[in-house]
Amino acid sequence: MPGGSTPPSGGLNTGVAPGGNFNLSVWELQEPVGSPGSPTTISSSRLQGAGGYQDSYFSTDGSDGAMSFWAPEKGVTTPNSNYARSELREMNTNGSAADWSLAGTHRLNATLRVVSVTSNVCVGQIHLGSGGTSTKPLIELYYHSNGDIVAGVENSPDGGQTTHTVGHVAVGTKWSYTIGVSGGNTIDLTVNGSTTHYAIPSSFNVYKQYFKAGSYNQSSSDSTTNGARVAFYALTVAHS
Numbered sequence: 753m754p755g756g757s758t759p760p761s762g763g764l765n766t767g768v769a770p771g772g773n774f775n776l777s778v779w780e781l782q783e784p785v786g787s788p789g790s791p792t793t794i795s796s797s798r799l800q801g802a803g804g805y806q807d808s809y810f811s812t813d814g815s816d817g818a819m820s821f822w823a824p825e826k827g828v829t830t831p832n833s834n835y836a837r838s839e840l841r842e843m844n845t846n847g848s849a850a851d852w853s854l855a856g857t858h859r860l861n862a863t864l865r866v867v868s869v870t871s872n873v874c875v876g877q878i879h880l881g882s883g884g885t886s887t888k889p890l891i892e893l894y895y896h897s898n899g900d901i902v903a904g905v906e907n908s909p910d911g912g913q914t915t916h917t918v919g920h921v922a923v924g925t926k927w928s929y930t931i932g933v934s935g936g937n938t939i940d941l942t943v944n945g946s947t948t949h950y951a952i953p954s955s956f957n958v959y960k961q962y963f964k965a966g967s968y969n970q971s972s973s974d975s976t977t978n979g980a981r982v983a984f985y986a987l988t989v990a991h992s
Contacts, residue, residue: 764817764985771804773812774819774987778850780843781966783809784827784836791828796843809838818865818983821967825870825975832887836979837874839966842989850962851881852991854952859932860963863986865924871971872896873980876931876964878939883959884909890952890961891939893918893929894970895982901927901943908955916950919943926985933961963989
């Protein structure tokens with residue numbers, strides 16, 4: 753089930769909403785506003801097209817056409833998190849929530865840069881879907897303010913993360929990642945062409961999964977001006 757597409761070869765258009773440069777038919781957006789514990793969600797149908805949804809948290813960068821995500825340190829969060837996010841959640845093209853099994857091959861590919869960050873920000877993840885009660889991720893990819901790119905691999909659905917430093921780029925520098933699953937039991941992570949593999953514990957086998965990407969800030973305060981801004985230049989998903 754291929755999803756997403758590379759933006760036009762001529763570059764990104766600064767004069768359209770993100771949906772004019774990126775295929776957002778397989779994503780919905782969660783923003784750091786709304787009622788406490790219930791962030792606002794923007795449906796895929798509203799995101800699509802040159803005239804699609806954008807606002808101060810999700811917009812086209814006027815300088816280079818990037819898809820920009822802004823998550824301040826103070827914002828509405830989900831019930832299971834203390835951190836605000838402006839983040840895409842994978843969907844199916846029929847509008848239902850993506851929820852795929854570990855069997856097969858699954859890939860989330862991105863080119864991005866972290867424009868600003870207070871502490872660190874999650875820019876991509878595989879999250880647990882149906883199959884049990886856990887609300888944990890399988891893997892989160894973090895960018896730290898010192899330039900380190902760190903993979904956080906969940907130890908079990910009950911929690912606990914093992915971290916691995918997998919790259920380093922300066923703030924504001926473009927870089928690329930692929931987060932994937934293959935063989936039903938292996939996470940494949942590529943950062944700027946360097947690939948590492950992580951075994952998936954069998955305790956995750958009962959769960960289905962979905963991808964997320966954007967700016968999931970990993971620090972909180974009473975500030976609405978400090979936070980994490982992340983700009984994406986390519987974002988695609990593929991399943992086989």
